[in-house]
Amino acid sequence: MILRKLQYKAISCLGPGLLSVASRIGKRPGRGSAQGAAHPFGPPLESGRKLREIMSLHYLSGRYADGAVPVAWVTSGFPVEPLRALGFHAVYPENHAAVCSVKRLVPELSAAVERLGYSRELCGYARADLGCAVTGTTPVGRLPRPDLLCCCTNICQTVLYWFRALADRFRVPLAVVDAPFVYGEAKAGHLEYFADQLRGLAETAGGIAGRATDRGALLETVRLSREGSLLWAECLAAGRAVPSPWTGFDAFFHMAPIVALRGTKECNGYYRMLRDELNDRISRGVGGIGNERFRLLWDNLPVWHRLRPLSAVLAENGFNIVCSTYAAAWAEAGAAIDPADPEGSMARAYLNVLLNRDLPYRLSFMKRLCAESGSTGAILHSDRSCKPYSIGQVDLQRRLVSEAGVRTLLLEADHADPRSWSEEQAGHRLAAFMESFE
Amino acid sequence: MSGPASIGVDAGSTTFKAVLVDREGRILASFLEPADPRLEEQAARALDALQAPPGTPVGATGYGRRRIHAARTLTEITCHARGAFSRTGEPGILVDVGGQDTKVVRVGPGGAVLDFSMNDKCAAGTGRFLEVILARLRIPKEEIARYAARSTRPVPVTSTCTVFAESEVVSLVARGEAVEDIVKGLHAALASRVASLVGQVPPGSRVFMSGGVALNPAMVEALSKELSVPVSVVPDPQLVGALGAALSALS
Ligand code: SF4
Numbered sequence: 309m310i311l312r313k314l315q316y317k318a319i320s321c322l323g324p325g326l327l328s329v330a331s332r333i334g335k336r337p338g339r340g341s342a343q344g345a346a347h348p349f350g351p352p353l354e355s356g357r358k359l360r361e362i363m364s365l366h367y368l369s370g371r372y373a374d375g376a377v378p379v380a381w382v383t384s385g386f387p388v389e390p391l392r393a394l395g396f397h398a399v400y401p402e403n404h405a406a407v408c409s410v411k412r413l414v415p416e417l418s419a420a421v422e423r424l425g426y427s428r429e430l431c432g433y434a435r436a437d438l439g440c441a442v443t444g445t446t447p448v449g450r451l452p453r454p455d456l457l458c459c460c461t462n463i464c465q466t467v468l469y470w471f472r473a474l475a476d477r478f479r480v481p482l483a484v485v486d487a488p489f490v491y492g493e494a495k496a497g498h499l500e501y502f503a504d505q506l507r508g509l510a511e512t513a514g515g516i517a518g519r520a521t522d523r524g525a526l527l528e529t530v531r532l533s534r535e536g537s538l539l540w541a542e543c544l545a546a547g548r549a550v551p552s553p554w555t556g557f558d559a560f561f562h563m564a565p566i567v568a569l570r571g572t573k574e575c576n577g578y579y580r581m582l583r584d585e586l587n588d589r590i591s592r593g594v595g596g597i598g599n600e601r602f603r604l605l606w607d608n609l610p611v612w613h614r615l616r617p618l619s620a621v622l623a624e625n626g627f628n629i630v631c632s633t634y635a636a637a638w639a640e641a642g643a644a645i646d647p648a649d650p651e652g653s654m655a656r657a658y659l660n661v662l663l664n665r666d667l668p669y670r671l672s673f674m675k676r677l678c679a680e681s682g683s684t685g686a687i688l689h690s691d692r693s694c695k696p697y698s699i700g701q702v703d704l705q706r707r708l709v710s711e712a713g714v715r716t717l718l719l720e721a722d723h724a725d726p727r728s729w730s731e732e733q734a735g736h737r738l739a740a741f742m743e744s745f746e
Numbered sequence: 747m748s749g750p751a752s753i754g755v756d757a758g759s760t761t762f763k764a765v766l767v768d769r770e771g772r773i774l775a776s777f778l779e780p781a782d783p784r785l786e787e788q789a790a791r792a793l794d795a796l797q798a799p800p801g802t803p804v805g806a807t808g809y810g811r812r813r814i815h816a817a818r819t820l821t822e823i824t825c826h827a828r829g830a831f832s833r834t835g836e837p838g839i840l841v842d843v844g845g846q847d848t849k850v851v852r853v854g855p856g857g858a859v860l861d862f863s864m865n866d867k868c869a870a871g872t873g874r875f876l877e878v879i880l881a882r883l884r885i886p887k888e889e890i891a892r893y894a895a896r897s898t899r900p901v902p903v904t905s906t907c908t909v910f911a912e913s914e915v916v917s918l919v920a921r922g923e924a925v926e927d928i929v930k931g932l933h934a935a936l937a938s939r940v941a942s943l944v945g946q947v948p949p950g951s952r953v954f955m956s957g958g959v960a961l962n963p964a965m966v967e968a969l970s971k972e973l974s975v976p977v978s979v980v981p982d983p984q985l986v987g988a989l990g991a992a993l994s995a996l997s
Binding site for chain 1 (some may be wrong): 821860
């Protein structure tokens, strides 16, 4: 136990230095580095190296977390602040599944659970994560065993069944924070109900951590969470400049800390650095792509396994994704968190996450993003895996066209599973969509 | 009439089309064959047949467009919209029921593509649906419309999936239903599938049809009925994509 604690601490403190040396030695040629004028991207973001560093460190320290500190596996939209205040190491299976998706491991992991009877229609993240649990395969070395599973239903109901399956497998308690769906505005009763559950959570998690919540630590975590969301919002707002200093595809990678390290100093330090770099690029007129002719919004999760080719074909034709509902969702809700009223404001913030809100809100959100960023087109990724995000997109698409004059493309894919991807058909639709701007 | 100005090639998945047009976009010569996997040879054959002067610019579209030596390659969506507009001179909704996919394009003023949707993930809702099942019923292509016209009591075909519809048709035949009535029912099934892709037709909008299936009057009639608006066939419906490609090479 003491040894584990020492290892965990050592990695957390020494890690950054070690990793930065390692990442400098093993530096891959960045996007756009000395590849000639034909290359469609702008120079790569310097912050990318730091991003790799802090995310690697997060997973590296995770290897030594179990036995050293209490470990919780949490859903992306879970109110993590009470856990951090109790000293938990938080693991995000969705973020981990995204890493598996980028590395194209999902078919193999999914096959393992499909053999156990799980349906291929289940969200690819759940299949990937359960596949990791079953096979022990992971691209990050090792995930720490959870002491507690934490699931909030503000993103979907899938997570409830997925985390139940994990609880069954690991034989550890499952803390569920139930989120009533928000039609219009969150109702007072729902806010109270949510805040009550947060108090209950602090008790359950405190029992596992073996200590009571230190109010000061909670307030500090809440403050960091809010600050992190605002910093992330500043990074995204930088994308409104013309040309945009980065691309929405960059943002998909750079959002990892606000998802998996929300409420930590590392997260906020990182976004300060990124914001400054983006602002510097704006002042020098450096764009995310070489020749930005058209600006687009992206809706839904990214197609993780096709990010590179998709971003390349868009960039080659002068199209830049300058905003996305997915990346912006992490800036919107978190900003409502307020140290003056931790439970009440967390209830508001976490009930109001994008996937817990109705279609009129989503439509107005998309219109606002298009207007702010000067996007004249939108790609709506109809994601076979993520039903709550994809349902209603046909209506959203029609109304974006008729009410905001935005050209749209519904692109059928799956954020995690390349088996649902048809290169010829997707490429064809994308080509026709781009031609319609000329 | 001015002389030959450009060539348009539509290397589709089931048929290969090519046209030679003058400056005004009038078709001077055309070529049409079932798609040949030796695409380059087929393209050479087409150019010979069109008797275009050497150096005439080529525009290409269709699934095989990248294999055609062309000054300009564009998707069928853009080409069908341009081709149809040049023949009709009107904006509207263009429905192209092809062999392997069905496209619905909202064509704006000047032939610009405002919006499109496609059914290209499965054979339901495409020309292939009719082709497979009518082959099963041993009805030659040219006879289809005549069969449908003779129907007095169309039988509903409920499966929209081509594979399931095929077995449904087999059981309808076994039940003793008249082939004419089954054929008419099949047209209605395909039309309803295509209509769902079209969605609501705004009042006052014209609906046009292009592609090989538009040559089948029974299908045009079924779609008109399903959409409750008259559907007009673009002249030379099979050549619309190639014409659009030729027009793109002109500009
Ligand atoms: S279904 Fe959607 S919201 Fe739920 S876990 Fe999967 S990707 Fe996330």
